Amino acid sequence: MEKRKWSEEPDGVNCRPEWAGGGYAFCEEVLSGVTAAAGQILGQALTGVYLHGSLAMGCFNPDGSDIDLILVINREMTDREKRLFMEEVVKWNCRAPQKGLELSVVKEEFCRNFVYPTPFELHFSPVHLKWWQEDPMGYIRGMKGTDPDLAAHFTILRKYGITLAGAAVEEVFGEVPREAYLDSIRRDVENALEDVCKEPVYIILNLCRVAAFVREERILSKAAGGEWGLSRLPEKYHKIIRDALAAYQWDEAKVFDPILAREFCREVLTLIHSDGERYS
Structure with missing residues (x-):
């Protein structure tokens, strides 16, 4: 396998220009x-x-x-x-x-x-x-x-x-093995409901990328996971996903609705633990 060059963006996501490859x-x-x-x-x-x-x-x-x-x-x-x-x-x-x-x-x-x-x-x-x-x-x-x-x-x-x-x-x-990877990433989000108000950007984007693997076997970065969530998860969550992406990629200050954030966590955790049956 040829070594990947730094200038390549593997997920095809719009990272902040000064850091993509830099x-x-x-x-x-x-x-x-x-x-x-x-x-x-x-x-x-x-x-x-x-x-x-x-x-x-x-x-x-x-x-x-x-x-x-x-x-x-x-x-x-x-x-x-x-x-x-x-x-x-x-x-x-x-x-x-x-x-x-x-x-x-x-x-x-x-x-x-x-x-x-x-x-x-x-x-x-x-x-x-x-x-x-x-x-x-x-x-x-x-x-x-x-x-x-x-x-x-x-x-x-x-x-x-x-x-x-x-x-x-x-x-x-x-x-x-798939089972080991899935268990590992599920563990990483198991406290999402408790942690989402403290670390909303990390939790929201991480849940998206775990859901992307459960549903479509896609191994994504947090940024690409967020983009996946915008195209696959219910529209009512798109604003908090977009806000998480903006905060993650561009350091934009965002305020997250704690009620909606917890609702998002519950729904995506259900998807994750049902092994992708929802939204399929």
């Missing part, structure tokens, strides 16, 4: 820094470094998107390697966009022969920064386990992912 230039220093650090610290153990998420999908917004990475290794990491790498990650996280870096380190065997939930060697996101700062050794020994989210990340990687270093995506990541 997000890489904005984040290049961070991506290069993390990739170089991984190579220096892990050496031959590093299979590859892979970009997924909004930056790979052509819908990056520096005010609302993070940088999503998966690092693949061919053996377990030592505590020393974890400490050295985390020091670099935290340094580069400070130079990242507002939402920072999110990354997982996964052994190659679990990428090629998928296991669900997927074991990981190390994980970082800004949510866990305080733990690392207060107890580095506890973090190193405790931040290891399994993560259902990796099923969604790997699926996105196989469709949109960009190889930053090492082996090509298709050489490393095996097929993720």
Whole structure:
């Protein structure tokens, strides 16, 4: 498979012009820094470094998107390697966009022969920064386990992912079963009713893209999910979907009707858990 160029927009969605294909230039220093650090610290153990998420999908917004990475290794990491790498990650996280870096380190065997939930060697996101700062050794020994989210990340990687270093995506990541991907993305929206008033843009667009997969097996970005929702979901919800898209893509300030937002969540969650029978 030929590597996709940054200027291509995989979902055909109108991303903000200065970031469609330009997000890489904005984040290049961070991506290069993390990739170089991984190579220096892990050496031959590093299979590859892979970009997924909004930056790979052509819908990056520096005010609302993070940088999503998966690092693949061919053996377990030592505590020393974890400490050295985390020091670099935290340094580069400070130079990242507002939402920072999110990354997982996964052994190659679990990428090629998928296991669900997927074991990981190390994980970082800004949510866990305080733990690392207060107890580095506890973090190193405790931040290891399994993560259902990796099923969604790997699926996105196989469709949109960009190889930053090492082996090509298709050489490393095996097929993720539909059931695992569906369970992963359903988990991501299971608290939508409780969260929609706090994070309306994320919840509304995420529900749309989960519904797009349930109904049509489409693997979409949040922006493309919103566009799908405008063409497939009831018209009474089109305004809040359009407002979510405007806020996500153009940083337009929007006020969401909490009653309508919760009604939208209930209806789309019903669709999601009925496996797409409604609106078919």
